[in-house]
Each structure stands twice: as C-alpha cells, then as structure tokens.
Amino acid sequence: MSNFITQTMIETLISSKTRIKLMLKFFLNSNTTSYLRGLEGEFGDSTNAIRLELNRFEDAGMLRSYTKGNKKFFQANTEHPLFNEVHSLVMKYVGIDRIVENVVERLGEVRAVYLVGDFSRGINGDIIDLIFVGEVNKEYLIQLIDKVEPIVKRKVRYLIYDKHNEFEETWNKREIKPFLIWEEDKAKQEVV
16 A cells, blocks of 8 residues: 555544644654643644543553653553554554565665654654664665655655664664664564
8 A cells, every 4th residue: 555545544534633643653653752731832733632632542542641740641552452553554654664665675684774853753754764774785775765755755864884783872872762663583583
C-alpha cells in the first residue's frame, strides 16, 4: 500500500487532526512521554481538544498516565493488544516502513537503523533523520533515498557509523536517545 494511500486512508478514517498528532507522538516511539501543556505548545491546539483525545486514548487503554509533580504525563501502553498494529499503521503513515524495506535490505552489512530528530520524539515533519550503523554502500544509499523520497513525500537525511561503539559514544551523551527501528539480529530472528 503506497504511503499516499495510507495517509489518505488514516486522515479519512480519523477525522481529528489532534488524534492523528497524538498517534504520531505516542505510537511512533513508545518511549515518548508528554503532558497536556507540553502538547498544547507543541501542537498549537487548544488544551480542551487535546485533553478530550488524551482521555479517549486513556479510557481505551491505549495510553498510560502517571503524575510527576503537578503534571500528568502520558505514554503509549505497549501491553495493549492493538499496540503493534497501531505502531505499524503509524510507521506506514510516516513512510518509515518503506524506507526500511527499500533501503536496508540492499545496502551491505547494516547492523542497525535508528530514527532521530522530530519523528523520534513523535513530532510530524518534512524530514526523516536516520542513523545507519555498519558498512554501508553510500552511493547506493543515495540512489535509494532518491527513489524513496517521492514515495514517502519527505526528505531523508542520514548519518553512517561504521562501528556500534562509535555510534554509542556520540549518542549516549545526548538527552534524547535515538529510536531503534531495525536491527540485524531481530531481522534474522523474524525470518526463522
């Protein structure tokens, strides 16, 4: 299913733009947490609209909440029976599934692929930032990205680290951690 069809389908089925923003926020990267006022500033929507949708997700068991200080934080409930399906749908909406399918399989000795930038924090954007770890054929990567960008209707930026420890030294110091979207060991396990 093409990215455009997936986007159109989701936007037709889910008429609330706020609900779509919340799905991206919490179900793209399940480690993402946020609170009402933070979402208000990020989305530019009214607190009432956001609160209504947060309550719906929480009542359905799709989000968990906890209180820290005087703020109520929300996070995706990864134990919910539909979590994996919603996560997959959001990945398709953004186009990340197409990037992984079309790029990683043919690049060489890729060990892992991470999502960073806005999308790793659950914020919709025009640029998908990726980190590849392993021995990557850079010329071929550029050709594949040129093919994928029109499909996903977003720019794709990337960094390449030859070794995992080099990647960890750089990114472990950062407040916002990269979000693992593909790993060689997990891919091999799924084939078996």
